[in-house]
Amino acid sequence: MTKMRKRLLLFDIDGTLIHSGGAGIHALKSAFRERFGIADDLHDIEIAGMTDSGIVISILNKHEIPATNENVSAFLDSYVHFLSLELPRRKGKLLPGVLELLQRLKSRKHLVLALLTGNVSRGAQLKLEHYGVWHFLTIIGTAIAWAPSRARAQKKSMAANSPLPRSMWSATRRVISPAARRSAHARLPSQPVDGVAMSL
Numbered sequence: 001m002t003k004m005r006k007r008l009l010l011f012d013i014d015g016t017l018i019h020s021g022g023a024g025i026h027a028l029k030s031a032f033r034e035r036f037g038i039a040d041d042l043h044d045i046e047i048a049g050m051t052d053s054g055i056v057i058s059i060l061n062k063h064e065i066p067a068t069n070e071n072v073s074a075f076l077d078s079y080v081h082f083l084s085l086e087l088p089r090r091k092g093k094l095l096p097g098v099l100e101l102l103q104r105l106k107s108r109k110h111l112v113l114a115l116l117t118g119n120v121s122r123g124a125q126l127k128l129e130h131y132g133v134w135h136f137l138t139i140i141g142t143a144i145a146w147a148p149s150r151a152r153a154q155k156k157s158m159a160a161n162s163p164l165p166r167s168m169w170s171a172t173r174r175v176i177s178p179a180a181r182r183s184a185h186a187r188l189p190s191q192p193v194d195g196v197a198m199s200l
Contacts (some may be wrong), residue, residue, distance in 0.1 A: 005071030009105065010116040011137065013124055016130050017098050023083060026122075030086075031078035032059055034070075052076060053120035080122045087130040094131045104135040113137050 011017055014024070025042060033039050046059050057076045060067045105111050117124055128134035130168050 003064040004110045007110055008112050013115065013119055013127055014116045016095070017133065018094055018127060018155070019092050020087065020127060021092030023086040023127075025091060027079050027082035027086045028055065028059070030082040031075055034082075035075055035078050036063070036065060038063060041149050049118075049139060052120045052123060054081065054118070076120055080120065080126065083123055084126050086124060091129070094133065099133065102133055106136050140176055 014020065023175055025047065029040065029042060032042075038064055040059070040063070042059065044057060045062065050058070053072060053076065056072050056079070057067045060071060061076070065071060102113065115124055119127065125134055128137065141144060
């Protein structure tokens with residue numbers, strides 16, 4: 001009996017699975033004000049297509065605040081805190097057809113549903129838990145924690161806890177979209193694997 005080959009389906013979050021109703025941008029503004037005492041509406045900061053780490057670095061650079069490991073990590077920690085508060089306040093939504101699609105795909109044993117997103121891992125979890133679909137997906141690629149030691153620990157933890165076959169996990173490497181290349185990292189397959197990325 002031949003073993004069924006696994007297929008990997010990768011999903012982005014914002015604009016693909018959910019719309020957060022602006023929870024992310026409001027959390028960024030609150031985090032920046034709390035950590036650095038500066039109010040900024042962030043109207044001139046590129047958000048779409050950027051990783052969370054890249055957005056934070058852009059904000060810090062705009063205000064000539066050193067983008068040190070400590071500053072970026074502190075900003076992201078505050079962002080995640082405020083994101084947990086903002087999600088229930090905003091009129092976001094699970095996008096039409098997403099729940100039905102995930103339910104159907106999850107029932108197929110040869111499919112592995114995973115995330116490939118610029119969100120930091122805790123932010124990704126908060127968003128998808130809020131909209132009730134976190135349990136359908138595993139993380140394979142997120143914006144990596146800025147501090148190198150945290151990045152290594154996060155990568156090791158993600159690999160150790162992933163239900164993906166070792167060969168499939170090993171086939172991933174850091175690549176970046178043109179908009180996000182200036183900032184942090186996500187992972188896509190670096191060699192042929194039986195998979196497809198789902199992003200709108």
